[in-house]
Structure formats: C-alpha cells, structure tokens
Amino acid sequence: MKHLSPAQLVDVVEGTAGDTLTAHCAGCPACRTKADELRATLAVTSANEVPEPSPLFWDHLSARVARAVRDEPVPGAWWQRWTWQWVPLSAAAMVLIAVGFGVSWRGISIVASHPASELALGPAVPLDGIERLDAGESSDVSWTLMTDLSSTVAADETLGAELPVLPDAADRALHHLTEPEQAELIRILHEEMGPSARMAPRPARK
Amino acid sequence: MPIRAGEWLAHGSQPEWTMTVVEKTQGAPRDAGPLAELDDHGLVAACLAGRRDAFDLLVDRHKRSVYLLCYRFVGTHEDASDLSQDVFLRAYRGLRRFRGDSSFATWLYRIGVNVCLNRVSMRQPLQRSLDEMPNLAAPQADPAVALVRREEARRVRAAVARLPRKQRTALILRVYHDLPHKEIASALGTSVGAVKANFFHALANLKKLLAADTRSGS
Incomplete structure (x- = not known):
C-alpha cells in the first residue's frame, strides 16, 4: 500500500x-x-500568541516609517512623476513656446518680405502689411492674437511712445558694424533685393 | 470630539486645568482625502506618481501584519520594530518593481521574509527572560495560568526559531498569518507542493523539538 x-x-x-x-x-x-x-x-x-505591543506603538511605527521614507527619493520612474506633477506646467510652457515661435516666424517673414529701405525709414512695418500677412494665416492662433493686439495701436501713439525706428537709425547701426559684418549685410541685401539694387559700401568705422 | 474635564465636574466648579481627550488618529492619515478610498494597487500607483502620503496609508494598512511577521522571526519587540521599518523602507524603494501580479500584502510578505531571514542569519535572536517579556494584551485572571501560557509560548517560539529557514517561513506564514499555500509559494518564489512539504516537515520537526525540550526541562 x-x-x-x-x-x-x-x-x-x-x-x-x-x-x-x-x-x-x-x-x-x-x-x-x-x-x-x-x-x-x-x-x-x-495557540502561541505574540505579545501585543502598546497601542501607542502603532502610531510610533507609522511615524518612524514616514520619517525614513521622507529622506528617500520618490520611487516612481521619472516619466510617471512628470505626468503627475508637471502636466499643467508643461502644457503652459508648450503654449508659450508655440506663441514665441509663431511670433518669431512672422517677424522673419515680415523682414524678408520688405525691402531694407522700408525697414530702415519711417514706420518700419505698416499695420496694413501685418493684416495682409494675417489674411493668409488666419488659422494660426498665436498670430491672430498678436495682430488683434497690434491692430488697436494707432501710428501716432507708437510715435509718441518712441517705438518706430528713427530715420537715421539704420545709418547709425551700420557705423557700429565691423567691415566683415558690413560686407555680409550688403551681400544679404543684394540677395534679398535682387540684382537691381545697388548700394555703395559705407566707409569703415574709424 | 474633545471632552473637557470641566464639563464633567458637578456643581459648576471650574478646574484650574483642562484635559483634552483627542480622538485616536490611528488608521488613515489626516487629509488623506480620496486616497483612503483607493485599494492597495491604487495607492501604489499614486505613490509612484509622487504622492508620498499614499505610502503612509499603505503602511497603516499593513504595519500590524508586518510587525507580527517580524516578531515571529526575531522574537523581540525591539528587533521586530526595527525590522518592520526596514521592510517598509525596502518596499518603498522597490515600489516600482511591484507588478501587481500578486496582492500588495503578499509582495510585502516576500520582502519581510527576506529581511527577517537576513537578520536571523546574521545573529541569533535574543533569549529574553520571562520577566522581560512584554505584557499580553488580554491579561489572564489567574496568574498561574498566565505564567504557564507564557512558558508554553516561549518554548514554542524557541522551537520555531530552530527550524530550518524554509520550514520556519512556511510554518509562520501558514499558521500565524493564515496565508494560503499558493500565496506562500508566490511570496517565496517556489511551488505549492514544496510549500506543503516544508510545512509538513516543519510540524514534524517542531514536534521533536518540543518533545526534546520537555525531556530536558524535566
């Protein structure tokens, strides 16, 4: 068996x-x-029982563990903590970056689409020019926001606030450039304005 | 609700002092909020997401079983207290490794067993005299009966402490923590058959050890 x-x-x-x-x-x-x-x-x-500790012991044990844990780094993976704590901040940062990128991009577009003489003389960028650019990009929220804000500003007010570029500002800025910088600027202007544009190089700064 | 001693006094006389009885706060930490409604897995997830107070709740839920487990292994309140803290600290550090395949309690038992066995292998548990043993929660009406029970408990704890590690672990988790063999196997990383075999041999060896202790005592 x-x-x-x-x-x-x-x-x-x-x-x-x-x-x-x-x-x-x-x-x-x-x-x-x-x-x-x-x-x-x-x-x-x-039947073998464990001696029951004092009722206060349990709170004491919790406090001991909490103190010990407090000195430890949070155990989760970094991306888990990121999603929990940094989502609102990250979202706000992304919006700011998007707005900043949009504004910078439009600024480059404006500079590229206007002759250097216009940028240097008088009100550099006419408001109707901004509206024209916006017309084709109405889906860009950040750009719409910027044009909405700027459209309420009158040209006279900008003059009073000394915002526009002064007529001789370009000349004075050129005097602060070194010779290689001036040569590079001329090359860029020729490139942008086409072969018809002719600018005589300024004398080098003494 | 606070109860002031002055409210208990008759004849409207006011005491020179007041005593405030504060409700016991053992259990969920204050302002635990919706965390207290989460199960263990939810608390682990919250803790991994940066909520340290979620771990406080886990400690509150499992501190008793962890302490008792440690006490069964080391046999002294001080060592069990230190080991309990160590168990929770290791659990906190390794929380990311908790997959949720088993219950959090089983996972905690696994850590506890490892911590206890490491400690036990480093040094023998102190043999405390009967006078040094803490008072039992339910004091016996008859001091003679209480003394006999204490002596019996000491003999059993001493015998359990002499069992081989695997047998001792299987016996403690099965008898004192009422864990099913399957969970014990999960906690120890072994098979159910092996757990049952260890449990059987633990009881058989315990019988011999207790008999030998009785013979040497008489």
Missing part, C-alpha cells in the same frame, strides 16, 4: 483533501497516526 505524501497529509489535516485521500487516511493506521500528530502539533503551535 502506498502511503500519503507529506503534501497529501497536509491536505488531510487542513481538510482540503479529496474523498479518496480522506478514505485512505481513515483506513491506514500509519497515515492516520501521522495526521493526528500533525494536528496535535499544529494546535500547540497555533
């Missing part, structure tokens, strides 16, 4: 064994003796 294995005896003692194993244990003196011994030892072991 094959006796029950240790795992099967545990099942019998815990009452989770099937009918076959239980019947075998009932009819096999050796297995029954082992099962009875296990039950007796289990009863003695189970």
